[in-house]
Amino acid sequence: MKRIGYIVMVCWLALTTTGCSLLEIKLESGIEPLPTEQLNMRVLSRDYVQSFYSQVETTADYIAAQDPTIEQRANALMWKIYAEQTIQRSIFQPSPVAALIDTWVFVEQQQQFFNQGAGKTLFGSQQAAAIAVSESLTRQFRKSAKGLLSSQVYATSAKFVEQYVATHPFTDISFSRQSAFTDYLTYRKIGEFDVIKTFGTVPEVMSDISDRMSMISQQTPKILGWKAELFALHSNINTEELQKTLEDISVTSAKFQKLMAQSPEMMATLAVDMRRELTPLLDQVSKDTDNKLAQLTEERKALQLMVTSEREALERMVTREREAAKNDINQIADHAVKVVFEQITNTIKSVIVYFILFLLVVFFAPLGLGVWLGKRMAIKKANKAS
Numbered sequence: 001m002k003r004i005g006y007i008v009m010v011c012w013l014a015l016t017t018t019g020c021s022l023l024e025i026k027l028e029s030g031i032e033p034l035p036t037e038q039l040n041m042r043v044l045s046r047d048y049v050q051s052f053y054s055q056v057e058t059t060a061d062y063i064a065a066q067d068p069t070i071e072q073r074a075n076a077l078m079w080k081i082y083a084e085q086t087i088q089r090s091i092f093q094p095s096p097v098a099a100l101i102d103t104w105v106f107v108e109q110q111q112q113f114f115n116q117g118a119g120k121t122l123f124g125s126q127q128a129a130a131i132a133v134s135e136s137l138t139r140q141f142r143k144s145a146k147g148l149l150s151s152q153v154y155a156t157s158a159k160f161v162e163q164y165v166a167t168h169p170f171t172d173i174s175f176s177r178q179s180a181f182t183d184y185l186t187y188r189k190i191g192e193f194d195v196i197k198t199f200g201t202v203p204e205v206m207s208d209i210s211d212r213m214s215m216i217s218q219q220t221p222k223i224l225g226w227k228a229e230l231f232a233l234h235s236n237i238n239t240e241e242l243q244k245t246l247e248d249i250s251v252t253s254a255k256f257q258k259l260m261a262q263s264p265e266m267m268a269t270l271a272v273d274m275r276r277e278l279t280p281l282l283d284q285v286s287k288d289t290d291n292k293l294a295q296l297t298e299e300r301k302a303l304q305l306m307v308t309s310e311r312e313a314l315e316r317m318v319t320r321e322r323e324a325a326k327n328d329i330n331q332i333a334d335h336a337v338k339v340v341f342e343q344i345t346n347t348i349k350s351v352i353v354y355f356i357l358f359l360l361v362v363f364f365a366p367l368g369l370g371v372w373l374g375k376r377m378a379i380k381k382a383n384k385a386s
Contacts, residue, residue, distance in 0.1 A: 034096070037148065041096035044144045045103060046211055049091050052107075052137055053219065056083050059133040063126040070233050075122055077230045078173045079130070081223055083110065086175045088219070092212045098181040100148075101157065104141055105180040108161050111138045113170040122173065160187045209325050213318065224310055231303055 034042075060076040090102040111134040113119040114127070123130050146154050164180050185191065 038096040041100045045091045045099050055133050059129050063123050066126050074233050077226045081226050082175045101181050101184045102179050107138050107141050108165045109170050110134050112165050117169050118171050
């Protein structure tokens with residue numbers, strides 16, 4: 001009987017230990033973080049865009065300084081405006097893979113535009129500067145992409161980019177384009193969910209949104225200033241001609257004063273004649289001046305309206321980003337709660353099953369063992385008696 005009790009105690013301890021392990025509840029949220037490769041892609045994109053801003057702005061300012069004609073200054077301003085707006089749309093995408101491919105295509109399109117495309121004569125004698133910086137930006141991006149992608153994926157992607165740029169060149173400095181990521185997936189014959197499996201955890205998503213807002217807030221005032229300067233260049237007000245005219249009037253007035261001092265009678269007669277002859281001209285000048293001032297007022301109103309529209313567009317964009325982030329967080333939280341409760345339910349079911357098994361072993365196993373031993377002892381006694 002002591003041996004039976006020892007066996008029962010060992011079984012009880014084993015079941016108790018197993019039962020305790022079942023009480024360890026894993027709370028899996030079901031949210032997968034971004035793979036290390038895609039996190040590196042995002043870091044590369046954010047570092048590259050700062051270099052892109054700096055090199056484009058420096059080169060455009062250099063071109064405008066070397067050839068300060070209105071046409072060249074306008075082209076330099078449009079390059080800064082449209083290049084930075086386009087790369088923002090390319091690089092600030094939720095998926096790091098989409099941002100990488102789309103930005104790669106854009107820098108290659110820009111190089112082709114300045115080197116042999118529709119913009120190969122855009123900056124005239126300063127075209128070499130635009131070609132040099134676009135080639136430098138392309139080499140820089142290729143080098144970074146080659147370090148992130150495997151050799152096979154890089155070769156396939158480079159071939160796609162080359163074909164896409166050849167069939168979708170830029171036609172003007174506005175850099176009008178569509179995202180190339182969908183065509184890239186079709187080219188590689190893979191689905192979007194095979195490449196984009198997660199957008200990252202909540203901290204990763206919030207960090208991405210914070211980076212976007214920071215960069216947009218830094219660049220938006222500069223872009224608005226460039227647009228205002230471009231607007232002023234194309235208005236009808238020529239400050240250089242106006243200044244020259246004022247200087248000529250000042251010189252002529254000094255000569256008249258000198259002449260009046262030498263011959264007062266003749267100048268009096270001349271003054272009467274000039275008043276009679278110049279009155280219609282002065283009236284016309286006054287009328288033209290009033291028209292120009294009215295036109296300037298309208299242009300100022302248009303500029304103010306443009307700035308207001310840009311600010312409202314920025315506010316709407318920030319609101320959309322916040323709403324999107326809020327919706328993503330709500331979906332993530334709902335999914336996390338659902339997964340947690342499913343795990344808890346499965347764990348409770350397992351605990352109940354093992355508890356029932358434990359009761360069977362504790363209460364019925366000794367009874368069955370006693371009956372079996374009783375039969376054995378009865379058989380032994382019967383054998384001894386016979």
